[in-house]
Amino acid sequence: xxxxxxxxxxxxxxxxxxxxxxxxxxxxxxxxxxxxxxxxxxxxxxxxxxxxxxxxxxxxxxxxxxxxxxxxxxxxxxxxxxxxxxxxxxxxxxxxxxxxxxxxxxxxxxxxxxxxxxxxxxxxxxxxxxxxxxxxxxxxxxxxxxxxxxxxxxxxxxxx
Amino acid sequence: xxxxxxxxxxxxxxxxxxxxxxxxxxxxxxxxxxxxxxxxxxxxxxxxxxxxxxxxxxxxxxxxxxxxxxxxxxxxxxxxxxxxxxxxxxxxxxxxxxxxxxxxxxxxxxxxxxxxxxxxxxxxxxxxxxxxxxxxxxxxxxxxxxxxxxxxxxxxxxxxxxxxxxxxxxxxxxxxxxxxxxxxxxxxxxxxxxxxxxxxxxxxxxxxxxxxxxxxxxxxxxxxxxxxxxxxxxxxxxxxxxxxxxxxxxxxxxxxxxxxxxxxxxxxxxxxxx
Amino acid sequence: xxxxxxxxxxxxxxxxxxxxxxxxxxxxxxxxxxxxxxxxxxxxxxxxxxxxxxxxxxxxxxxxxxxxxxxxxxxxxxxxxxxxxxxxxxxxxxxxxxxxxxxxxxxxxxxxxxxxxxxxxxxxxxxxxxxxxxxxxxxxxxxxxxxxxxxxxxxxxxxxxxxxxxxxxxxxxxxxxxxxxxxxxxxxxxxxxxxxxxxxxxxxxxxxxxxxxxxxxxxxxxxxxxxxxxxxxxxxxxxxxxxxxxxxxxxxxxxxxxxxxxxxxxxxxxxxxxxxxxxxxxxxxxxxxxxxxxxxxxxxxxxxxxxxxxxxxxxxxxxxxxxxxxxxxxxxxxxxxxxxxxxxxxxxxxxxxxxxxxxxxxxxxxxxxxxxxxxxxxxxxxxxxxxxxxxxxxxxxxxxxxxxxxxxxxxxxxxxxxxxxxxxxxxxxxxxxxxxxxxxxxxxxxxxxxxxxxxxxxxx
Numbered sequence: 001x002x003x004x005x006x007x008x009x010x011x012x013x014x015x016x017x018x019x020x021x022x023x024x025x026x027x028x029x030x031x032x033x034x035x036x037x038x039x040x041x042x043x044x045x046x047x048x049x050x051x052x053x054x055x056x057x058x059x060x061x062x063x064x065x066x067x068x069x070x071x072x073x074x075x076x077x078x079x080x081x082x083x084x085x086x087x088x089x090x091x092x093x094x095x096x097x098x099x100x101x102x103x104x105x106x107x108x109x110x111x112x113x114x115x116x117x118x119x120x121x122x123x124x125x126x127x128x129x130x131x132x133x134x135x136x137x138x139x140x141x142x143x144x145x146x147x148x149x150x151x152x153x154x155x156x157x158x159x160x
Numbered sequence: 161x162x163x164x165x166x167x168x169x170x171x172x173x174x175x176x177x178x179x180x181x182x183x184x185x186x187x188x189x190x191x192x193x194x195x196x197x198x199x200x201x202x203x204x205x206x207x208x209x210x211x212x213x214x215x216x217x218x219x220x221x222x223x224x225x226x227x228x229x230x231x232x233x234x235x236x237x238x239x240x241x242x243x244x245x246x247x248x249x250x251x252x253x254x255x256x257x258x259x260x261x262x263x264x265x266x267x268x269x270x271x272x273x274x275x276x277x278x279x280x281x282x283x284x285x286x287x288x289x290x291x292x293x294x295x296x297x298x299x300x301x302x303x304x305x306x307x308x309x310x311x312x313x314x315x316x317x318x319x320x321x322x323x324x325x326x327x328x329x330x331x332x333x334x335x336x337x338x339x340x341x342x343x344x345x346x347x348x349x350x351x352x353x354x355x356x357x358x359x360x361x362x363x364x365x366x367x368x369x370x371x372x373x374x375x376x377x378x379x380x381x382x383x384x385x386x387x388x389x390x391x392x393x394x395x396x397x398x399x400x401x402x403x404x405x406x407x408x409x410x411x412x413x414x415x416x417x418x419x420x421x422x423x424x425x426x427x428x429x430x431x432x433x434x
Numbered sequence: 435x436x437x438x439x440x441x442x443x444x445x446x447x448x449x450x451x452x453x454x455x456x457x458x459x460x461x462x463x464x465x466x467x468x469x470x471x472x473x474x475x476x477x478x479x480x481x482x483x484x485x486x487x488x489x490x491x492x493x494x495x496x497x498x499x500x501x502x503x504x505x506x507x508x509x510x511x512x513x514x515x516x517x518x519x520x521x522x523x524x525x526x527x528x529x530x531x532x533x534x535x536x537x538x539x540x541x542x543x544x545x546x547x548x549x550x551x552x553x554x555x556x557x558x559x560x561x562x563x564x565x566x567x568x569x570x571x572x573x574x575x576x577x578x579x580x581x582x583x584x585x586x587x588x589x590x591x592x593x594x595x596x597x598x599x600x601x602x603x604x605x606x607x608x609x610x611x612x613x614x615x616x617x618x619x620x621x622x623x624x625x626x627x628x629x630x631x632x633x634x635x636x637x638x639x640x641x642x643x644x645x646x647x648x649x650x651x652x653x654x655x656x657x658x659x660x661x662x663x664x665x666x667x668x669x670x671x672x673x674x675x676x677x678x679x680x681x682x683x684x685x686x687x688x689x690x691x692x693x694x695x696x697x698x699x700x701x702x703x704x705x706x707x708x709x710x711x712x713x714x715x716x717x718x719x720x721x722x723x724x725x726x727x728x729x730x731x732x733x734x735x736x737x738x739x740x741x742x743x744x745x746x747x748x749x750x751x752x753x754x755x756x757x758x759x760x761x762x763x764x765x766x767x768x769x770x771x772x773x774x775x776x777x778x779x780x781x782x783x784x785x786x787x788x789x790x791x792x793x794x795x796x797x798x799x800x801x802x803x804x805x806x807x808x809x810x811x812x813x814x815x816x817x818x819x820x821x822x823x824x825x826x827x828x829x830x831x832x833x834x835x836x837x838x839x840x841x842x843x844x845x846x847x848x849x850x851x852x853x854x855x856x857x858x859x860x861x862x863x864x865x866x867x868x869x870x871x872x873x874x875x876x877x878x879x880x881x882x883x884x885x886x887x888x889x890x891x892x893x894x
Binding site: 077 | 460461471723
Binding site: 002048 | 162163164165166168189191192193196197199200201209211213214236255256257258259261262342343
């Protein structure tokens with residue numbers, strides 16, 4: 001059926017994969033690599049629970065043919081986790097209850113990672129805008145915004 | 161039917177060659193934000209697919225009086241350029257960050273209503289399209305490209321490669337009115353500049369409000385003229401009812417938003433803050 | 435603070451008053467917690483349903499010949515494969531009759547668009563979806579009804595199998611509460627104030643869709659990984675539907691990506707487990723986003739009609755409430771919702787004459803079910819808007835209207851329960867203080883202590 005070999009850079013590791021034509025990055029990450037922090041909520045790019053970073057930029061892995069990101073760096077939560085304990089962003093989400101059921105949380109934290117990389121001192125409006133593509137049905141969003149503001153503040157800068 | 165081949169041509173001639181080989185069976189994907197949801201849901205079951213991310217269509221070139229935008233330029237990238245503020249503003253109001261990193265300028269022209277916000281601004285700018293095919297290149301106005309709901313004059317062996325817009329068209333005004341503040345389908349989109357009024361989500365594709373434009377051309381951009389133009393725009397649009405809004409609500413919002421956009425334009429023209 | 439605790443010695447509190455980290459916090463913020471659809475098993479099959487494309491029809495035939503030709507097709511289940519095919523999820527708490535099909539039998543009616551008629555199991559999800567797309571159903575369409583008033587009118591299309599479009603409560607068409615004499619109350623009232631309140635259906639839309647994976651164990655049991663909100667409920671209903679003892683089923687869950695009442699309908703586990711039994715392989719049945727939005731249950735649409743008899747001083751002396759709750763094609767949790775509604779539909783107020791009718795109405799809409807306070811939440815909305823309306827009509831402010839009518843300890847609620855531990859008055863007073871509203875002395879002096887005398891104007 002015409003499977004193709006591609007390479008991905010996953011958290012600093014080169015990975016070689018055999019993939020079906022037009023397989024999505026989401027299906028490859030979840031089903032072939034077991035990276036289930038990448039969630040499946042809609043497969044329409046509408047919920048954001050599948051968000052990953054491609055060379056540091058957030059994208060919906062459910063809409064991305066994996067072949068289109070061959071050779072590029074893919075970052076999921078697994079690539080950001082530390083064996084030493086929660087990262088500063090994760091600690092902020094713990095401290096400020098930026099989660100309830102947890103299903104949207106990896107996507108939210110991935111976007112947060114990209115946001116603070118681009119803009120270490122986001123305003124509240126900028127945080128809200130960055131999250132526009134990520135749906136949460138539990139928290140009402142305020143605790144998530146508070147977590148991100150706290151993460152930014154804990155990085156040493158004041159949030160305006 | 162599973163996908164048998166996913167082609168990733170690395171040049172326009174290669175892409176056109178694939179179109180010639182496979183014909184209408186070949187599904188062309190740009191950013192994938194419209195096609196992939198349909199494929200994921202099993203609504204679209206293509207066997208042959210071509211993706212354009214590697215075809216060299218993502219450049220932005222300035223040449224004198226125009227900006228030529230490659231069809232695969234992403235909305236994020238368009239939002240970062242400052243040469244045509246109308247497009248930067250428009251691009252930033254579509255979807256969310258991740259989708260803007262993937263969705264393309266060219267793809268937006270094929271987006272069915274109520275999508276097509278960027279195409280609406282391009283229409284207001286009187287954009288010109290460059291289309292490449294086996295027989296060479298041709299150019300035509302975006303205004304002449306759409307032939308109906310989800311149909312264009314693109315031939316099966318052709319590819320939209322770039323979109324050109326004039327550089328010196330400020331001031332402009334853009335309003336996207338949706339049911340949420342962000343990441344929302346349009347109730348109505350309005351883009352106005354240089355005497356042109358383009359409307360999105362209120363027709364089978366983005367439309368020019370020509371009667372309203374005639375009103376503008378005849379007088380000064382004062383309150384009375386603006387009101388009359390807004391009335392004309394509301395009368396001449398052709399909105400549909402969908403899950404987002406009814407046709408009567410869309411028509412009412414055309415009246416309101418065209419008036420607001422023209423008022424903003426008038427204020428900018430006078431050099432004041434809106 | 436109750437009198438009881440004043441005598442207790444103060445002991446150090448380890449949990450109360452502290453902000454604690456949840457025990458699933460770390461797993462959630464690292465993305466390491468495993469949700470149902472994150473699991474995969476060797477040889478796992480995928481189940482998808484063939485669903486009715488129309489709202490109401492007699493099912494004449496199911497043709498799966500083209501489905502069977504799809505590469506990767508493994509098996510199909512139809513009504514005859516389901517040991518106990520007619521059920522009701524509330525059967526576990528004694529609600530009757532059994533009325534919902536797991537899979538619609540040929541010759542019976544499909545009653546809502548999306549009703550499951552056959553289950554197809556395949557090697558991949560794509561193959562299952564394609565096999566479903568190729569299924570052909572022979573359906574004789576019937577008139578459908580989507581509006582409750584229409585459904586209750588003579589001549590409406592009948593949804594149920596017992597001939598009328600209401601759930602029957604011990605032989606009655608509605609849940610009834612009768613307290614005092616409302617007609618006499620209305621006759622004695624200075625004002626009659628009526629209101630009609632409507633609530634639309636609401637989809638829970640959890641980010642994680644409904645789903646389960648049923649895995650055959652080597653010892654003849656089945657382990658079912660599921661994101662149901664009601665693990666034992668699901669296990670027991672699966673046991674009934676499959677006619678297997680509960681000790682052959684092991685349900686593993688607790689990691690739910692949003693439920694809100696939308697994952698209590700026991701809708702995927704029975705078929706997935708049955709398919710695992712039939713094929714001997716793990717079977718995954720997970721809703722797509724489209725199924726979650728269109729097929730899975732919603733909060734019921736409601737129409738609540740209130741008629742109040744009110745004295746010039748604002749006391750409500752008679753209240754008649756008729757509530758219609760649209761359960762859709764099958765009753766699911768709505769009979770229970772209506773019972774709760776009837777118990778609460780007079781509101782937390784002391785009213786001498788009350789008439790409540792709560793109807794569970796059938797239409798051809800998607801079946802509705804539980805959602806956050808179902809049966810009561812919308813009732814509160816209706817009642818409190820009505821209270822504000824009353825305040826406006828009699829020329830009093832919203833605080834006075836509520837305090838004058840608030841129930842107190844010892845009052846008898848319309849469904850005959852005695853009010854205990856009431857704190858409504860104190861709560862309203864605290865709220866007024868919080869927002870800087872000064873209450874009149876007589877209102878500030880009120881308490882929830884039992885009344886000394888019969889309420890004025892009571893008609894019994």
